[in-house]
Amino acid sequence: xxxxxxxxxxxxxxxxxxLLRRDFTKETLVSIDAGTVDVEQGWPALASTGxxxxxxxxxxxxxxxxxxxxxxxxxxxxxxxxxxxxxxxxVFASLVLRGCGSDEQQAAHLPAIASGDEVSAVAVxxxxxxxxxxxxxxxxxxxxxxxxxxxxxxxxxxxxxATHLLVAARTSGENVGLFIVPVDAPGVACRTLRGLxxxxxxxxxxxxxxxxxxxxxxxxxxxxxxxxxxxxxTAVLSAYQVGGLESVFQMCLxxxxxxxxxxxxxxxxxxxxxxxxxxxxxxxxxxxxTYEALWKLDTGRPAESGVHMAAALASxxxxxxxxxAHDVHAGVGIVREYGLTLHTRMSRTLYHHxxxxxxxxxxxxxxxxx
Amino acid sequence: MDFELEWTPEQxxxxxxxxxxxxxxxxxxxxxxxxxxxxREEYELQREFGRRLGAKGWxxxxxxxxxxxxxxxxxxxxxxxxxxxxxxxxxPPYYDTGGKLGGVAILVWGTEEQxxxxxxxxxxxxxxxxxxxxxxxxGSDLASVRTTAIRDGDxxxxxxxxxxxxxxxxxxxxxMIVVTDPDAPRHENLGWxxxxxxxxxxxxxxxxxxxxxxxxxxxxxxxxxxxxxxxxVPAFNLVGGEGNGWKVxxxxxxxxxxxxxxxxxxxxxxxxxxxxxxxxKRGSRPLLDDQDVRDRLVDFYIDAEVTRLLHxxxxxxxxxxxxxxxxxxxxxxxxxxxxxxxxxxVLDVMGPQALVEAPDDWAVAGGHVEVHQRGAIVDQHPGxxxxxxxxxxxxxxxxxxxxxxEPGRLR
Numbered sequence: 001x002x003x004x005x006x007x008x009x010x011x012x013x014x015x016x017x018x019l020l021r022r023d024f025t026k027e028t029l030v031s032i033d034a035g036t037v038d039v040e041q042g043w044p045a046l047a048s049t050g051x052x053x054x055x056x057x058x059x060x061x062x063x064x065x066x067x068x069x070x071x072x073x074x075x076x077x078x079x080x081x082x083x084x085x086x087x088x089x090x091v092f093a094s095l096v097l098r099g100c101g102s103d104e105q106q107a108a109h110l111p112a113i114a115s116g117d118e119v120s121a122v123a124v125x126x127x128x129x130x131x132x133x134x135x136x137x138x139x140x141x142x143x144x145x146x147x148x149x150x151x152x153x154x155x156x157x158x159x160x161x162a163t164h165l166l167v168a169a170r171t172s173g174e175n176v177g178l179f180i181v182p183v184d185a186p187g188v189a190c191r192t193l194r195g196l197x198x199x200x201x202x203x204x205x206x207x208x209x210x211x212x213x214x215x216x217x218x219x220x221x222x223x224x225x226x227x228x229x230x231x232x233x234t235a236v237l238s239a240y241q242v243g244g245l246e247s248v249f250q251m252c253l254x255x256x257x258x259x260x261x262x263x264x265x266x267x268x269x270x271x272x273x274x275x276x277x278x279x280x281x282x283x284x285x286x287x288x289x290t291y292e293a294l295w296k297l298d299t300g301r302p303a304e305s306g307v308h309m310a311a312a313l314a315s316x317x318x319x320x321x322x323x324x325a326h327d328v329h330a331g332v333g334i335v336r337e338y339g340l341t342l343h344t345r346m347s348r349t350l351y352h353h354x355x356x357x358x359x360x361x362x363x364x365x366x367x368x369x370x
Numbered sequence: 371m372d373f374e375l376e377w378t379p380e381q382x383x384x385x386x387x388x389x390x391x392x393x394x395x396x397x398x399x400x401x402x403x404x405x406x407x408x409x410r411e412e413y414e415l416q417r418e419f420g421r422r423l424g425a426k427g428w429x430x431x432x433x434x435x436x437x438x439x440x441x442x443x444x445x446x447x448x449x450x451x452x453x454x455x456x457x458x459x460x461x462p463p464y465y466d467t468g469g470k471l472g473g474v475a476i477l478v479w480g481t482e483e484q485x486x487x488x489x490x491x492x493x494x495x496x497x498x499x500x501x502x503x504x505x506x507x508x509g510s511d512l513a514s515v516r517t518t519a520i521r522d523g524d525x526x527x528x529x530x531x532x533x534x535x536x537x538x539x540x541x542x543x544x545x546m547i548v549v550t551d552p553d554a555p556r557h558e559n560l561g562w563x564x565x566x567x568x569x570x571x572x573x574x575x576x577x578x579x580x581x582x583x584x585x586x587x588x589x590x591x592x593x594x595x596x597x598x599x600x601x602x603v604p605a606f607n608l609v610g611g612e613g614n615g616w617k618v619x620x621x622x623x624x625x626x627x628x629x630x631x632x633x634x635x636x637x638x639x640x641x642x643x644x645x646x647x648x649x650x651k652r653g654s655r656p657l658l659d660d661q662d663v664r665d666r667l668v669d670f671y672i673d674a675e676v677t678r679l680l681h682x683x684x685x686x687x688x689x690x691x692x693x694x695x696x697x698x699x700x701x702x703x704x705x706x707x708x709x710x711x712x713x714x715x716v717l718d719v720m721g722p723q724a725l726v727e728a729p730d731d732w733a734v735a736g737g738h739v740e741v742h743q744r745g746a747i748v749d750q751h752p753g754x755x756x757x758x759x760x761x762x763x764x765x766x767x768x769x770x771x772x773x774x775x776e777p778g779r780l781r
Contacts, residue, residue: 002372002686002690003373253768256769264770265770265771267769269770273760276769277763277769281700281704284680284700285680285704288676288680288682289675295373309675361665361669362665365665365667365668370648370668
């Protein structure tokens with residue numbers, strides 16, 4: 001019942017803090033956001049820390065760390081927020097491969113994901129957006145020696161950075177299988193969507209032919225295993241949002257002391273204080289539910305309700321904290337180089353990723369036996 | 371990071387000992403959703419049990435053994451609380467502000483003679499104490515109290531009025547902040563007194579309020595107005611010295627602002643509300659078919675869970691001796707606001723049936739639900755309003771200020 005990081009986790013934390021200080025300064029992150037620096041430029045530095053293999057088993061070249069360890073790493077990345085495929089590939093795709101892939105498929109891809117040589121993006125959602133089984137409508141048509149995939153996947157994170165896609169598709173009726181598809185396969189086209197979201201893309205599959213060995217686990221339906229991997233990934237994503245919340249809180253605290261209006265620091269005004277107190281409450285609600293959810297996953301306890309609760313609070317909290325931070329900062333907050341909008345964009349981008357707060361709340365009701 | 375204690379064999383042995391002892395000694399007192407219904411006889415049974423706990427040092431298990439506490443670790447205290455919880459009893463098993471609030475102030479600020487005199491009778495359960503802070507003109511601005519205690523030889527002469535005091539069934543002692551020097555500057559004009567409640571000139575009068583709650587069996591049930599008319603109290607009873615009353619108060623206020631909750635259990639209301647929802651129907655269809663109802667129940671659950679986790683964090687960290695700053699007020703704020711939003715969620719889900727008082731066939735969960743509807747409103751104000759908690763959080767975080775406010779002394 002210590003509620004503290006252990007020695008090893010403090011080391012992981014300082015590794016990522018060093019990385020942020022060296023390779024992902026606020027100036028760099030602002031330049032990536034402005035499009036003057038390519039997000040992929042930071043990939044070798046990210047890969048060199050070993051964090052992409054945090055959840056990959058040791059026999060496949062990873063660290064085989066706990067979910068709480070991954071939470072520590074991604075909380076620090078969220079502080080930036082450092083964009084890129086570290087979560088999509090290192091966490092989400094790794095867990096999907098672990099949960100759904102055959103031994104051969106895991107051996108073929110996990111080591112390269114852990115080293116950063118291979119970047120996998122998980123392509124599940126479609127124009128009729130959602131994270132339930134029934135939301136997957138793209139069809140995999142059986143051929144003599146495999147499948148043909150046709151359709152559109154939408155709001156896929158980091159698709160243009162990926163070397164491989166893990167595509168969810170209907171194999172028959174309600175059955176949903178997952179296919180591993182190299183992005184250079186004929187008929188695959190990826191582009192990043194422009195707008196307030198960051199890193200989300202469109203993937204068009206035009207009669208993409210894949211072999212039988214592309215089907216994860218050789219299973220015509222792996223949705224249940226996929227949902228379990230998604231649940232695990234969600235807890236790590238919440239930790240990333242907690243890091244973002246922490247940064248937003250620190251920015252506001254600092255600004256409340258240094259910005260003066262009416263001859264005093266603006267933080268002396270209780271209306272300004274209330275915004276910042278709301279932020280720290282969102283932060284701590286998200287933080288402690290997330291830590292408890294990660295602990296439940298690590299110790300084999302039933303974790304569904306804990307993960308869904310943490311995800312709802314982290315997504316809503318990050319979103320609302322950014323709103324409050326804009327109230328605190330007014331005009332300064334929307335200046336790109338100040339850095340707050342990095343979080344604002346990220347909070348919107350992640351709001352629906354791996355399920356909206358509404359999805360998680362409804363899942364929570366189910367997990368509670370309601 | 372671990373969210374659960376790993377019990378050692380020694381700790382398990384202690385738990386077994388505690389369980390057997392409690393089974394042999396615990397009184398059987400019926401559950402009163404409204405604690406105002408606690409009878410005198412039941413209260414006497416609680417006190418008798420408290421004295422037996424106190425004789426073992428178990429009434430205030432983490433207080434120093436030399437003064438009558440148990441000198442136990444946080445872990446053993448938790449085991450003890452969990453075992454008492456099986457009998458639906460908290461520690462102490464009745465309303466008493468002596469051992470967790472006033473007693474800590476005496477421990478931090480009292481002279482050796484004062485500690486030796488007051489602490490054993492508090493910690494052994496020989497006396498129960500009330501706290502006398504709020505006055506008709508001093509609520510959130512507590513330092514503006516007007517009750518005077520003017521030195522006259524070896525005594526102080528006390529005059530004034532305190533409100534929202536104590537509980538049903540009286541108290542042997544109270545502790546209070548008073549003005550000892552009406553001419554001194556704010557915060558330097560106060561003293562902190564231990565007041566025997568049987569002195570001539572003290573009148574206790576019950577207030578007529580919407581509801582008064584508290585933690586289960588330790589709920590206060592009612593609140594009183596206490597009048598002091600030329601009450602003469604020995605000067606020995608002033609703790610911390612003249613002019614230091616605000617600092618002494620800083621100790622128990624620090625605890626009251628969100629560090630009082632024990633770590634023991636989830637909010638029992640959650641299961642009561644879920645039970646209702648699982649069995650209720652509307653228009654011959656299960657209530658749980660209504661998506662709005664499901665959403666409101668989840669809102670309810672999340673409010674309860676976050677409150678539990680923030681208190682749990684504070685309990686664990688305080689047990690480790692870590693210095694908390696804004697966390698107590700944060701948990702308290704969340705608890706207060708959570709009560710209101712939970713009450714609304716329950717009203718949405720149950721409709722007006724949530725407002726029916728027991729005993730009545732239509733009362734939900736034996737009346738606990740209706741009591742919560744009232745309690746949620748009443749809980750907003752004691753121990754500092756939600757707004758006061760926000761003020762504390764802001765000062766402790768250092769919003770708009772480089773120098774953060776120091777917490778009250780706990781040792």
